[in-house]
Amino acid sequence: MTTSRRSLLAGAAAMAAAPMVSRAQSAAPAALKDLAAAKGLIFGSAVNARQVRSDPAYRQILQRECGALVCENETKWVALRPDAARFDFTDADVIAAYASAQGMALRGHTLLWHHPQWFPDWLTGYDFGARPAAEAERILADHIRRVCAHYPQVFSWDVINETVDADTGELRETSLSRAMGQGVLDLAFHTAREAAPHAQLVYNDYMSWEAGHEKHRAGVLRLLEGFKARGVPIDALGVQSHIGSGNSDDSVGFDTAQEREWRRFLDEVVGLGLDLMITEFDVHDKNLPVDIPTRDAAVADLGKRYLDLMLAYEQTRAVMCWGMVDRSSWLQGNWLRADRLPKRPTPYDAEDRPKPLRAAIAAALAAAPVRASLQLPGANG
């Protein structure tokens, strides 16, 4: 591990552990990043560049609570790659610079969202020429090398995101896999290991504990087993953790958790020698009743139950929320509630006040067993 990377992480940990000084602060509840750090965990959130640029109230919450940030959209191909020739790091740089200035660590999402819906149009329609496999390899490896080199401080990369079809458990096809086969996935991990030798390398997906995710879980497990059997350099499974109501169905979704099957799945994953990362935690209240205290209590209860289970695994290294405030959650614009009311899926409400979910996260972190802090691959003492 290089000195600069070690000091970045040490700086983030030191900031997280710094004692509170003023009277106002001493009355405040312990920061989530401090509660996490005391257990060897990282706590953080996704954020977008607009919020960093122009939302000081949100920045205050991030600075108080988070030891790490991840770009919600800005390091995806659609954002970084206007075309086959160019890279545009403008928005992602805003978040990276902010994290660095605040002493926060940076996660990376994602080197390849291997899902045709989320490819840039130019890549979907790309002419791979007479030697398609070689051209696909060149494009992918070049992208991963350039992005990893631009953000050497990233301690954990979602190398591949969501390549398992949730309905069938089979691997998704894209223009890249049609050109070079499913070796595209292995190539991404091998290239990432070369380009970011000290970063944790993650496969990230939204298989979850609710009923209906059985094929998705089985498909992800098959993929991970294949990676390990082929010696692919993967360190962890990113468990996105968008829990709660289903998106497109009308079930409440708060009572369908298959805990036994979920533990069996996690046992298999850690049995492969992989760590677990909670990468995109939120609790969808789409089908909960209108009454806010009732809704918030149900969200907090489910969140606590889920985090207690996940944090009981000492292989769980981080809890990253997919946004800290309700007003900017990605869920507001998707799958609306029948009553059209704003949703309440994150730790802070629309007026930036902490909610029961914030208390539930704090309680789960406080109750979690201590574990060794994330050991970064390649770290040599």
Ligand code: G3I
């Ligand atoms: O920035 C453009 C804006 O210029 C344009 O006017 C507007 C019109 O629709 O679109 C804006 O871009 C949107 C972008 O979010 C920023 O708000 C895209 O349409 C929209 O598709 C995009 O959605 C993001 C989605 O991933 C797709 O990239 C969500 O914010 C983001 O939360 C979501 O995150 C995903 C993870 O990457 C993977 N796991 C699931 C998670 C939730 O879907």
